[in-house]
Amino acid sequence: MHVPDxxxxxxxxxxxxxAAAAAVAVSLRGARRELGGTTHAGSSGSNGNYGGYxxxxxxxxxxxVAAFIFAVQMxxxxxxxxxxxxxxxxxxxAILVGPYTxxxxxxxxxxxxxxxxxxxxxxxxxxxxxxxxxxxTVVAYTLFRVLVRVLPRKRRSVTVATFLAALVSVPASxxxxxxxxxxxxxxxxxxxxxLGAMTxxxxxxxxxxxxxxxxxxxxxxxxxxxxxxxxxxxxAPLKLKVDxxxxxxxxxxxxxxxxxxxxxxxxxxxxxxxxxxxxSSYASAxxxxxxxxxxxxxxxxxxxxxxxxDSPLADYGISGLDDARVSGGLAGVIGVGAxxxxxxxxFLVVRRRRLDTDKAGEAGEESVRA
Amino acid sequence: MxxxxxxxxxxHGRSPVHLLPPHCKIAAALCFVLVVVSTPREAVWAFxxxxxxxxxxxxxxxxxxxxxxxxxxxxxxxxxxxLLMPFLVPGERTEWLGISLSVPGLWGAWNILAKGTLGVATxxxxxxxxELRSLLLGLQRLRLPPLMVQxxxxxxxxxDVIADEMRRMSIARRSRGFxxxxxxxxxxxAKSAGALFIRSYERGERVHLAMVSxxxxxxxxxxxxxxxxxxxxxxxAVLPFSALAVRLLGWSP
Numbered sequence: 001m002h003v004p005d006x007x008x009x010x011x012x013x014x015x016x017x018x019a020a021a022a023a024v025a026v027s028l029r030g031a032r033r034e035l036g037g038t039t040h041a042g043s044s045g046s047n048g049n050y051g052g053y054x055x056x057x058x059x060x061x062x063x064x065v066a067a068f069i070f071a072v073q074m075x076x077x078x079x080x081x082x083x084x085x086x087x088x089x090x091x092x093x094a095i096l097v098g099p100y101t102x103x104x105x106x107x108x109x110x111x112x113x114x115x116x117x118x119x120x121x122x123x124x125x126x127x128x129x130x131x132x133x134x135x136x137t138v139v140a141y142t143l144f145r146v147l148v149r150v151l152p153r154k155r156r157s158v159t160v161a162t163f164l165a166a167l168v169s170v171p172a173s174x175x176x177x178x179x180x181x182x183x184x185x186x187x188x189x190x191x192x193x194x195l196g197a198m199t200x201x202x203x204x205x206x207x208x209x210x211x212x213x214x215x216x217x218x219x220x221x222x223x224x225x226x227x228x229x230x231x232x233x234x235x236a237p238l239k240l241k242v243d244x245x246x247x248x249x250x251x252x253x254x255x256x257x258x259x260x261x262x263x264x265x266x267x268x269x270x271x272x273x274x275x276x277x278x279x280s281s282y283a284s285a286x287x288x289x290x291x292x293x294x295x296x297x298x299x300x301x302x303x304x305x306x307x308x309x310d311s312p313l314a315d316y317g318i319s320g321l322d323d324a325r326v327s328g329g330l331a332g333v334i335g336v337g338a339x340x341x342x343x344x345x346x347f348l349v350v351r352r353r354r355l356d357t358d359k360a361g362e363a364g365e366e367s368v369r370a
Numbered sequence: 371m372x373x374x375x376x377x378x379x380x381x382h383g384r385s386p387v388h389l390l391p392p393h394c395k396i397a398a399a400l401c402f403v404l405v406v407v408s409t410p411r412e413a414v415w416a417f418x419x420x421x422x423x424x425x426x427x428x429x430x431x432x433x434x435x436x437x438x439x440x441x442x443x444x445x446x447x448x449x450x451x452x453l454l455m456p457f458l459v460p461g462e463r464t465e466w467l468g469i470s471l472s473v474p475g476l477w478g479a480w481n482i483l484a485k486g487t488l489g490v491a492t493x494x495x496x497x498x499x500x501e502l503r504s505l506l507l508g509l510q511r512l513r514l515p516p517l518m519v520q521x522x523x524x525x526x527x528x529x530d531v532i533a534d535e536m537r538r539m540s541i542a543r544r545s546r547g548f549x550x551x552x553x554x555x556x557x558x559x560a561k562s563a564g565a566l567f568i569r570s571y572e573r574g575e576r577v578h579l580a581m582v583s584x585x586x587x588x589x590x591x592x593x594x595x596x597x598x599x600x601x602x603x604x605x606x607a608v609l610p611f612s613a614l615a616v617r618l619l620g621w622s623p
Contacts (some may be wrong), residue, residue, distance in 0.1 A: 004448050006407050006485025013407075028517055056588030057578050059517060063524020064574030067532040070525065071570075072563050075536065078550050087563070096567060108522045115396075115505065116379055118493035119444050121486065122403045186411075187478030188459045212560050219564025227571055 002113065003128050003177070005121030012184025017126025023134045024107050030100025034229065035061045065097050066105040073109075077212060085208050090136030090173070091144075091166035092213045096220065098229040099141040106133035127180055135176040135271070140169035142268040144230050158231045159218050166213035170206035174198040176271075269340070379441070381498045386605070387431035388499050391598040392508025394606035399496045401610035405617050406488045411481040417488065419616045424491050427609060431499045441494045448486055452479040502526055507592075520590055528577075532570050539566065 008016070035058045069089045076084040089109075093102035107129045113119040120128045144165040151157035178195045185194075221228050239246040387395070402423075409416050428438060459475030500508070506526065510519040539562050550559060578586075598606075 004445070004482070004486035005403055005489030006482055010404070010408050024518065028515055056586065059520035060524055060578040060581065061571065061574040063521045064528055064570045064577065066521060066525040067528045068567055068570035070529055071532040071536050072566065074533065075559060075563060077556055077559055078552055104521065108518065108525055112522060112525065115493065116497045117444060118441065118490040118497070121489040122400055122493060123407050186481055187455060188461065188474040189455060189478070190460065193458060212556060215557055215560030216563045216567070219561045220567055224568050227568065
């Protein structure tokens with residue numbers, strides 16, 4: 001659903017507009033790289049042949065992809081007894097054509113919907129682009145890249161990663177909307193109610209979105225795997241049989257990795273810090289579903305306290321701080337930091353081990369040659 | 371396709387509003403909506419005057435009221451949301467026909483309804499008096515990046531083609547006895563979506579090659595440069611400035 005005029009106040013709308021403009025500007029440069037000749041040179045397929053033309057391929061391809069997103073949003077998926085839903089397309093665009101082109105295409109679709117169909121207000125355009133274009137695409141693509149890297153290099157794991165990325169991207173956009181609402185909402189509906197209602201509904205929508213996106217990406221993967229941007233590194237390099245042994249067709253044609261992941265990772269880090277530090281302080285202080293059920297049924301009387309119950313972060317608040325919001329927010333930020341540190345540590349260890357085995361292999365080859 | 375290059379939302383005419391350069395109209399519409407959104411919700415009469423101003427523009431453009439109202443159906447989901455607000459918002463309550471409603475909730479609902487409706491009406495008037503292509507040219511004159519404008523114009527040009535392609539696929543499915551009734555049929559629909567993506571992308575590649583072979587270098591030449599005279603700017607500025615006057619009169623410090 002598109003945000004209309006007057007729902008978010010002017011300063012926040014203006015700030016969102018500036019942020020959206022910046023995101024679109026970055027995407028314009030990134031999309032040239034994604035759709036231009038250079039990244040295609042490494043991938044196989046008919047589109048790999050016109051490298052060297054540079055970025056002028058961008059406009060026709062991105063335009064047609066935007067038209068596709070626009071059309072696919074009209075495709076109705078029956079849910080049950082007369083009701084039906086449609087695809088939002090953020091995760092689909094990010095995985096099929098890459099994050100930058102995805103942001104660009106969704107922004108163009110939203111711009112034309114706002115100006116032509118009066119769907120979404122003119123002053124709320126920035127909010128709409130930020131919430132429905134940038135957040136869904138960036139969240140989906142970040143999660144997708146991480147999952148594809150972690151899961152075994154198979155076609156099936158691309159489908160699994162697509163499913164999870166699309167599933168998370170929709171509630172993430174609902175949370176982003178709630179964040180903007182918390183800062184600049186013009187109505188007095190309590191933020192907790194908005195967060196609960198938005199996330200609850202959007203988790204359901206996310207399940208549908210995830211199933212359809214995974215099925216669609218699976219179809220494209222079966223027919224034209226070279227068109228799926230997110231699965232580019234997964235194709236096996238072309239080998240030729242020369243004198244009875246397999247050699248790489250072109251040794252320097254390493255599978256084209258996506259553009260540098262650093263901006264995407266940084267954006268993900270900033271978003272998770274903001275969510276953890278700011279939004280969590282507004283989150284419901286009621287016990288969550290499981291704790292509630294446990295308390296109602298009397299299960300929890302037998303539960304011993306967790307081993308880290310008296311750690312400084314127990315129950316997501318910092319002891320020694322009285323303001324519940326500040327302490328909750330700080331606990332969120334520290335939690336994100338700790339998770340990041342642990343994750344980075346694991347990643348570095350794994351990578352070092354892989355490098356070591358590679359080196360050992362090379363050393364072995366060299367000794368054989370010598 | 372029988373309508374030529376005009377889109378369904380455009381209503382052909384030669385009124386003074388139709389003849390204004392597109393970038394003047396876009397700027398005027400945006401400024402008008404900005405003024406409306408910045409008005410405090412307690413100034414109820416100001417919103418009435420804004421609606422009168424829009425009605426005057428519609429009359430000058432000879433766009434019938436029914437046409438505008440029919441197009442405003444797009445707003446319905448938010449109306450439903452606004453109607454829920456008096457029940458959701460905590461705070462001071464008031465009795466109306468025996469139902470307990472919250473006062474801040476009523477103000478919130480009014481705020482969304484008034485501003486949202488005026489915004490939608492403005493967009494509808496803009497789209498029905500401006501041709502699609504000149505709308506894009508106007509956006510380019512207003513310093514939207516040329517690449518973005520190109521992408522948007524490709525989307526506009528090929529939107530109907532892709533939608534028709536989707537319709538043909540739907541006819542093909544139905545002529546083979548397929549009827550989407552429940553979640554079990556998602557697989558078939560998703561395969562169609564995947565096929566549609568491949569067809570769209572490959573069409574993009576073909577369009578690009580065809581354009582390159584005709585000398586396309588990445589920029590589109592601007593053939594019909596639309597420049598606005600000072601008089602046209604002044605004429606377009608009447609709407610936002612009269613709204614601003616209303617806004618300042620309604621200022622309550």
